Amino acid sequence: MDHGVQVDKILYALGSLGKYQRIQLALCFLFTLENSFHLIAAVYIGYRPLYQCQDINTTAYLHSHDNYNISDINVQYDKCKINIFVNSSDNEYQYTEGCLNGYSYDIPRIDPQFLDESLRWLIANGKKDMTEKILRKACRMNNVSYETVTENVLLSKEISIVASEESHELNSGNENEVKKENVERYTVFTVLKHKRILLGSIVLWVAWITNTLTYYGLMLTTSKLSGDRFLNNVIASLAEYPAVILQQILINRIGRKSTLVIFHGIAGVSLVLATVCTTYRSEYSWLPTLGTVFSFVGRFAITGSFSTVFLYTPELYPTNLRNVGLGMASCVARAGSMMSPFAITLAEYVSWGPAAVFASMNVFVTISLLTLPETMGRELPTTITELNAWYKDKGGHGTKTKH
Incomplete structure (x- = not known):
């Protein structure tokens, strides 16, 4: 199937919010939950309470074990248990430890069975049978006629989603011959070879690192804020809901790039103020509480930017490079995730350190994002040539998609 098919026309013909779309969206939300439990758990599991070690009688401890003469230990790993054999001088012990966590690793394997492949990707790669099936x-x-959808869809170069092969056969004069369509393949090296795509990708990578470092860093350092750590976590988590709602409103009104810039700007300013409050908290009793409030505002803003960058990133790549671009950005973002736990250690030595690092990175990203084009209301690029045209018009004042 020709990659010139206007997928947006198909989606509009199906209905912008039909039963099919709602179910697929609900499944995406459901399958995302399994990836989120371990994140917030670290805030409680890794918390270090105030403690003092009790003196012990080491001599008595040694005497209680000096009768054992362990000569051999054998460990056997099974599918659902671990057997430990201890052979001492006069006794033999066997311990069995269940692998309770092993079952949870197989849960993500179920997800792809319920989610359908992207129509845009299938069409761009010539997967006609799968496209028609979905x-x-x-x-x-959606209670929509398949024939009605396909007949009313406008295709570029006068190619129809149903009659594309028939048209090709009539023009060639041979109804039994269908030429295999050449699909341009893109890889990771495509990003590295094209300067304009690479520079845009670097800006996105920095934004992703900033989002992961700031988001997880703020989450993990919540217990260091003024007030009850449990209440702080609840308030910080609740702050994410209005952020996502506001993000959904802004992306379709002012654009993806502008929304991302605004959220990063708010995060940068609020965390700068949180740094000031933390630095001078000994001067006034109310400054620690105010610093906590600004940290919550930063959590609100970074949630909105994180949600926006997920949507904005794939729209800046051609169709066959879209998954590669999003995958590379997500891979690079792991650097921020790996550094975020050290924010707790930094806070123990320099209380204002984490907020200062987060604020400076968000301010830098706010400025660098201005070099990228706007994607709102425009047909997504299918080739590198179309993408280059986008970058020449960073403000997004080019030809818009008419619906």
Whole structure:
């Protein structure tokens, strides 16, 4: 199938918010939950309470074990248990430890069985049979006629989603011959070879690192804020909901780039103020509380930017490079995730240190994002040539998609 098919026309013909789309979105939300439990758990599991070690009688401890003469230890790993054999001088012990966590590793394998592949990706890669199968399924769930959808969709270069092969056969004069369509393949090296794509990718990578470092850093350092750590975690988590709602409103009104710039700007300013409050907290009793409030505002803003960058990043790459671009950005972002736990250690030595690092990075990202193009209301690029045209018009004042 020709990659010139205007997928947006198909989606609009199906209905912008039909039953099929709602179910797929709900499944995405459901499968995302399994990845989120371990994140917030670290705040409680890794918390170090105030403690003092009790003196012990080491001599008595040694005497209680001096009768054992362990000569051999054998460990056997099974599918659902671990056997430990201890052979002492006069006794033999066997311990069995269950692998309770092993079952949870298989849960993500179930997810792809319920989620459908992207229509845009299938069409761009010439997967006609799978495209038709998913499209018929969507039409059936949305109570829309498949023939009506395909007949009213406008295709570039006068190619129809149904009659593309028939048209090709008539023009060639041979109804039994269908030429295999050449699909341009992109890889990671495509990003590295094209200067403009690489520079744009670097800006996105820095934004991703900033988002992961700031988001997880603020989450892990919540217990260091003034007030009860449990209440602080609840308030910080609740702050994410209005952030996502505001993000959904702004991305379709002022654009993806502008929304991302605004959220990073708010995060940078609020964390600068939080740094000031933390630095001078000994001067006034109310400054620690105010610093906590500014940290919550920073959590609110970085949540909005994190949600926006997920949407904005794939829109800045051609169709066959979209998954590669998003995957590379997510991979680079792991650097921020790996550094975020050290924010707790830094806070123990320099209380204002984490907020200062987060604030400076967000301010830098706010400025660097201005070099990227706007994607709102525009047909997503399918080739590198189209993408280069976008970068020549960073403000997004080019030809918009008309609906």
